[in-house]
Amino acid sequence: MTEKLDENFIKSLVVIALGIVRGRSDPYELVNGAMEYLISNKERYMDHPNIKALAVLKMKGLFIDGVRKNQKMTSMTDDEGNDLQIVDEKQSDISDQISLNNECNKVLTTIKTMGEKCQEILMLASEGMSMQEMLEITEVKSLGTVLSRLSNCRKELKGLLA
Amino acid sequence: MIDETKIMQYADGTLPIEEHAEVKKAIEADPKLKELYNGFQETGDLLFKLGNEIKSQPLPKNLQDKADILKTWKKPIVKESNSLNFFGLFNIQPAGMAAAFAIFFAGGIYVDNFIPTKNKKNTNQVIALTQKVDDLNKKLFIKELKSKKIEKNIKLRSMPNMEEDLSTRVTNLYRYFNADQFIKDINSKLDALEINDEFVSSLEDNDGKKVNFILVENFNANGNNCKKVAFNEPLKLSSNDQGTDVSLDICKINNNYEILSINLSK
Numbered sequence: 334m335t336e337k338l339d340e341n342f343i344k345s346l347v348v349i350a351l352g353i354v355r356g357r358s359d360p361y362e363l364v365n366g367a368m369e370y371l372i373s374n375k376e377r378y379m380d381h382p383n384i385k386a387l388a389v390l391k392m393k394g395l396f397i398d399g400v401r402k403n404q405k406m407t408s409m410t411d412d413e414g415n416d417l418q419i420v421d422e423k424q425s426d427i428s429d430q431i432s433l434n435n436e437c438n439k440v441l442t443t444i445k446t447m448g449e450k451c452q453e454i455l456m457l458a459s460e461g462m463s464m465q466e467m468l469e470i471t472e473v474k475s476l477g478t479v480l481s482r483l484s485n486c487r488k489e490l491k492g493l494l495a
Numbered sequence: 496m497i498d499e500t501k502i503m504q505y506a507d508g509t510l511p512i513e514e515h516a517e518v519k520k521a522i523e524a525d526p527k528l529k530e531l532y533n534g535f536q537e538t539g540d541l542l543f544k545l546g547n548e549i550k551s552q553p554l555p556k557n558l559q560d561k562a563d564i565l566k567t568w569k570k571p572i573v574k575e576s577n578s579l580n581f582f583g584l585f586n587i588q589p590a591g592m593a594a595a596f597a598i599f600f601a602g603g604i605y606v607d608n609f610i611p612t613k614n615k616k617n618t619n620q621v622i623a624l625t626q627k628v629d630d631l632n633k634k635l636f637i638k639e640l641k642s643k644k645i646e647k648n649i650k651l652r653s654m655p656n657m658e659e660d661l662s663t664r665v666t667n668l669y670r671y672f673n674a675d676q677f678i679k680d681i682n683s684k685l686d687a688l689e690i691n692d693e694f695v696s697s698l699e700d701n702d703g704k705k706v707n708f709i710l711v712e713n714f715n716a717n718g719n720n721c722k723k724v725a726f727n728e729p730l731k732l733s734s735n736d737q738g739t740d741v742s743l744d745i746c747k748i749n750n751n752y753e754i755l756s757i758n759l760s761k
Binding site: 338339340341342343344345347351361364368369432436437440441458459460461463483484487488490491494 | 499500503531534535537542543544545546550558559561564565566
């Protein structure tokens with residue numbers, strides 16, 4: 334098992350959850366849902382070689398389920414198979430639950446204005462994940478795609494922060 | 496033309512070391528690349544701080560409760576499947592573990608006090624040995640980690656993991672490697688071996704599988720006859736480890752073989 338399973342493991346999931354929820358639901362709820370799933374399936378998953386990736390994929394699934402449920406959607410893609418941009422009038426803001434310093438708050442706020450792919454990969458990066466781990470979680474085709482996406486998103490972030 | 500992703504990896508400290516020179520040269524020669532490099536450094540630092548800041552927040556009680564449950568899942572760190580199993584193979588040596596860390600942070604991995612003295616006749620050998628240690632350090636990114644001033648400019652992704660993975664691998668090797676037993680096993684056999692000869696020691700893994708070694712090279716260090724022997728298959732020394740090639744440099748000093756260095760490489 335690659336992860337030491339303790340509160341730091343859960344805190345790292347919170348960072349990643351922020352990139353998944355994109356400010357549209359409570360990241361703690363998402364982490365809680367994933368943890369409940371893992372704990373209730375302990376025997377099945379305690380030997381999993383990459384339990385963090387498993388938890389993240391579960392969080393992504395829970396998020397999509399939540400959006401579908403709230404919006405009564407049957408699909409997250411349009412007729413051409415493109416990801417739908419999720420618009421939710423009631424946006425939850427993590428900043429009312431945690432207190433970040435000004436610099437970090439500005440970075441997080443800026444990230445939340447970016448596209449969903451950038452939000453996801455930037456939060457994975459801020460969690461300190463390796464490219465390989467990001468590849469597994471983002472489910473993109475290649476390491477090159479992860480690298481170029483992260484590179485482009487960081488350039489965009491730099492521009493937005495300027 | 497240098498790929499921007501390589502600039503990013505260089506800024507993060509995750510670019511393979513063999514590509515450093517080319518990228519560094521390109522950055523120094525092109526102000527636009529220099530600007531890009533500075534930008535990646537800046538965003539790298541910001542993201543790292545953001546992650547740490549979020550992780551410094553206390554967990555809600557329901558998640559803290561789950562963290563307590565998770566703690567009960569902890570298992571021995573190297574109990575892995577599909578790897579050469581060292582459990583039960585050697586005696587656990589706490590002093591060895593401590594020494595491993597001390598040695599690791601001193602910048603190399605040695606297991607004995609054998610220090611070649613410099614003299615003109617054997618300067619090349621001494622340099623060669625020094626070079627081996629340097630190469631090892633480069634492979635393990637020790638120098639990279641040091642040069643990055645971790646406490647101040649620690650970079651994103653993989654560097655902390657790499658350091659952690661390295662220290663875990665070194666620790667695990669020393670936990671289950673009894674150098675005295677190993678030397679005792681092979682002392683009488685080494686001289687008779689030819690290059691590429693495989694030999695079996697008394698060491699066994701949990702399944703009773705014998706651990707084989709291969710004589711890779713004979714060399715001379717400071718007038719001493721030395722041999723490089725390698726484990727016959729990569730070892731998985733940590734949960735992140737995809738397989739580490741382990742070889743030992745062993746020199747005959749005062750008619751007894753002693754381990755000069757243990758080399759880990761991916």
